[in-house]
Amino acid sequence: NAGVMQNPRHLVRRRGQEARLRCSPMKGHSHVYWYRQLPEEGLKFMVYLQKENIIDESGMPKERFSAEFPKEGPSILRIQQVVRGDSAAYFCASSSGLKNTGELFFGEGSRLTVL
Amino acid sequence: AQKITQTQPGMFVQEKEAVTLDCTYDTSDPSYGLFWYKQPSSGEMIFLIYQGSYDQQNATEGRYSLNFQKARKSANLVISASQLGDSAMYFCAMREARYLTDKLIFGTGTRLQVFP
Numbered sequence: 001n002a003g004v005m006q007n008p009r010h011l012v013r014r015r016g017q018e019a020r021l022r023c024s025p026m027k028g029h030s031h032v033y034w035y036r037q038l039p040e041e042g043l044k045f046m047v048y049l050q051k052e053n054i055i056d057e058s059g060m061p062k063e064r065f066s067a068e069f070p071k072e073g074p075s076i077l078r079i080q081q082v083v084r085g086d087s088a089a090y091f092c093a094s095s096s097g098l099k100n101t102g103e104l105f106f107g108e109g110s111r112l113t114v115l
Numbered sequence: 116a117q118k119i120t121q122t123q124p125g126m127f128v129q130e131k132e133a134v135t136l137d138c139t140y141d142t143s144d145p146s147y148g149l150f151w152y153k154q155p156s157s158g159e160m161i162f163l164i165y166q167g168s169y170d171q172q173n174a175t176e177g178r179y180s181l182n183f184q185k186a187r188k189s190a191n192l193v194i195s196a197s198q199l200g201d202s203a204m205y206f207c208a209m210r211e212a213r214y215l216t217d218k219l220i221f222g223t224g225t226r227l228q229v230f231p
Contacts, residue, residue, distance in 0.1 A: 033218060042206055042221040043160075056216060089158060095217040103150070104217055106160035 006107035025094030119222035138207030146212035
């Protein structure tokens with residue numbers, strides 16, 4: 001399967017623990033986007049990364065959230081000291097950056113539940 | 116101001132009928148793209164259709180067509196011959212060229228339910 005791969009699909013954490021969500025972009029894609037979807041809401045942009053660079057983090061909460069996309073390996077969205085309000089679906093999307101149709105290819109999402 | 120507005124939280128349509136899902140957008144960028152995604156209950160985001168701001172014709176993809184009215188800043192999705200499997204959330208989204216990225220801004224979605 002050459003699509004965007006996210007894991008875990010479901011993650012349960014207690015308040016105060018850390019959550020790590022992983023995203024492997026489509027083959028040949030070097031641009032990764034993270035979105036958050038709260039229950040019954042649309043997707044909200046969080047961060048845009050290219051290999052080893054954060055390009056736009058205007059949607060990231062100022063505290064506890066971080067993202068990286070290392071030279072080797074998947075992109076990681078890290079949430080420290082989770083709170084109940086972090087419960088959401090986190091989607092990763094990738095693109096080639098060629099701006100043809102500009103289509104983002106989405107993963108199936110990681111659903112975080114904070115108890 | 117909302118960049119993407121979807122005013123219909125929910126819509127019902129009978130099988131085999133056509134349905135229009137509304138979307139209006141707000142941008143000062145002359146170059147932009149408009150997208151529709153479908154999110155079934157399983158949760159994945161499925162790309163349906165794309166319209167570029169300079170495209171002369173309305174986009175069509177099978178049973179999906181986009182009614183693009185640039186002056187009114189609307190990009191409504193028309194689904195013809197609805198099927199039960201069309202029941203899902205539908206999101207309108209916009210990409211603005213000035214940001215030089217593929218970042219999409221999404222609306223709040225419309226839940227479509229198709230009944231027999």
